[in-house]
Amino acid sequence: MSFDRYPRVFSFAVCVALAVSAASAQAVGGEFSYSGGELTCVPDAGVTGQQPPYLDCLQIGPVRIGETMRTVSMKFGKARQATKRGSVTDRLYPIKGDVPAGQPVPYWVIGFEDQRVVSIQITGDLRVDQYAFSSLRLGDTEEKLLSKFGPAGFNQPAPRINGVMLGYSPYPVTFEIKDGKIYTMRVSEAIGK
Numbered sequence: 001m002s003f004d005r006y007p008r009v010f011s012f013a014v015c016v017a018l019a020v021s022a023a024s025a026q027a028v029g030g031e032f033s034y035s036g037g038e039l040t041c042v043p044d045a046g047v048t049g050q051q052p053p054y055l056d057c058l059q060i061g062p063v064r065i066g067e068t069m070r071t072v073s074m075k076f077g078k079a080r081q082a083t084k085r086g087s088v089t090d091r092l093y094p095i096k097g098d099v100p101a102g103q104p105v106p107y108w109v110i111g112f113e114d115q116r117v118v119s120i121q122i123t124g125d126l127r128v129d130q131y132a133f134s135s136l137r138l139g140d141t142e143e144k145l146l147s148k149f150g151p152a153g154f155n156q157p158a159p160r161i162n163g164v165m166l167g168y169s170p171y172p173v174t175f176e177i178k179d180g181k182i183y184t185m186r187v188s189e190a191i192g193k
Helices: 005-026 069-076 143-147
Strands: 031-035 037-043 081-085 088-094 108-111 116-123 156-160 163-167 173-178 181-188
Touching: 031 143, 069 088, 069 116, 088 116, 143 156, 143 173, 143 181, 156 173
Parallel strands: none
Antiparallel strands: 031 037, 081 088, 088 108, 108 116, 116 181, 156 163, 163 173, 173 181
16 A cells, blocks of 8 residues: 555545534534525434424523523522513513623513513623524624524614614514624514514
């Protein structure tokens, strides 16, 4: 066997390893992924048969659709305020951290129905690195959102923030964009919840 063959074999093995690594980086479990003109939920390994099938991707940071109020309280403590919206109670949890003077504090709004999480929203001008949704964080650019999720299913003004809301139906996922950056990320159990 000739020794000049080994560099080619090694090069081929490296290329295969890089291709497998790139493919797995694109299809992270528990995240939405846009590929071939379609947005899909890539479930975590070993998860099958969930209804709706995209349920595994409805998590922002440590909060997942379907969790109990008790579990959320253990993570964030007592809610600052609560408001009723039909059968859903929205609870507001400020995000503690270093917030410059005069800057609004980022916050969670988590909706509960029968003590169970049915909606999750995170909002703020400040980047909060530890709380991601499908690899996106508050403060990421609209371009990064579009590269991860593709074109929005709907686009409407968000006058409250002087921005725009992008929705990804049939998935219950919306983003608010302010000054070209993600200002709000919201998921819910079903559209309208």
